[in-house]
Amino acid sequence: xxxxxxxxxAAYDGIVELYASMFADRLETKPITRNMIGTFxxxxxxxxxxxxxxxxxxxxxxxxxxxxLGLDAFGLDLSPAMVGHARRAHPxxxxxxxxxEALPVEDGSLGGVLAHYSMIHTPPRELPALxxxxxxxxxxxxxxxxxxxxxxxxxPVRFDHKVTPAYSWPxxxxxxxxxxAGLVTFARLLHDPASERGFLDxxxxxxxx
Numbered sequence: 629x630x631x632x633x634x635x636x637x638a639a640y641d642g643i644v645e646l647y648a649s650m651f652a653d654r655l656e657t658k659p660i661t662r663n664m665i666g667t668f669x670x671x672x673x674x675x676x677x678x679x680x681x682x683x684x685x686x687x688x689x690x691x692x693x694x695x696x697l698g699l700d701a702f703g704l705d706l707s708p709a710m711v712g713h714a715r716r717a718h719p720x721x722x723x724x725x726x727x728x729e730a731l732p733v734e735d736g737s738l739g740g741v742l743a744h745y746s747m748i749h750t751p752p753r754e755l756p757a758l759x760x761x762x763x764x765x766x767x768x769x770x771x772x773x774x775x776x777x778x779x780x781x782x783x784p785v786r787f788d789h790k791v792t793p794a795y796s797w798p799x800x801x802x803x804x805x806x807x808x809a810g811l812v813t814f815a816r817l818l819h820d821p822a823s824e825r826g827f828l829d830x831x832x833x834x835x836x837x
Contacts (some may be wrong), residue, residue: 629727635792640706641708644712647687648687648713655690655693661775661831664817664831665744668742669694669698670697672740672770672771673697675739675769675771676739678739679699679740680741681731682703682704683704683728683742683743683762684745685703685705685710685711691714691718691721691723695721699739699740702724703721703723704725704726705726706727728762729754729758729761730761731761736765737767740766740770740772741765741772743762743775744773745775747774748777748789748794748795749789749795752784755805756809759809763810770836772835773832775832777794777827778796778797778798778818778827779796779798779827782801783798784796799816799818811834813832814834815832815833
C-alpha cells in the first residue's frame with residue numbers, strides 16, 4: 629500500500645464519529661446530488677443487474693441509500709474504523725475493508741459502482757489504474773457514477789482537504805481519464821461550489837460498453 633494510502637487511512641480512522649455525524653443526512657440538504665444518485669440507481673436497475681458497490685463508502689450512509697433505491701448494494705472502504713462504524717450503523721448490509729485499486733469483486737459482476745468523493749485523495753498519476761479496476765468489476769452496460777471537486781483550470785489542483793490532502797479536477801480532464809479506461813461518459817453535472825475554496829460539485833456518469 630502506498631504511503632499516501634496509509635496516511636489517508638489513518639486520517640479517516642481518527643475522525644469516524646465526527647465524519648459520520650456530519651454526513652449521515654447530507655443528501656437532505658443537497659437535492660441535486662441526491663437526484664443524480666437516484667438517476668444512477670434507476671439506470672443500474674435498468675441494466676437487469678442491481679448489484680452495486682459503494683467504493684470508499686465511509687460510514688455507509690450512501691450504501692444504505694442505494695439499498696433503499698432498489699439496489700443490491702454493499703460498501704468497501706480503506707479505513708477499518710469506517711467499515712466498523714458502517715457495520716454497526718447498517719447491520720443488514722455488507723461492508724468490507726478494501727483498496728479501490730484492488731477490489732475484492734469478481735470480474736464483470738456489477739451493474740454499478742458509486743465513487744462519491746472517494747477518488748479525491750488519489751494522486752493523478754495513480755488514477756488511471758484505479759479507474760481500470762472499476763471497469764474490471766463492471767459488467768458490460770454497467771455504470772460508474774464518480775463525484776469529485778471540479779475546477780476550471782487546465783490541470784488537477786492539490787489542496788489541503790480538511791482530512792488529508794486531496795485533488796480537484798477539471799471535469800473534461802477527468803472525462804478523458806474515464807475514456808482512457810474504456811468508459812463512455814454520457815452525463816455530467818456541475819453545480820454550486822462545494823467548499824469555501826470555490827470548487828464545483830462535479831458528477832460524471834459513465835457506462836462500460
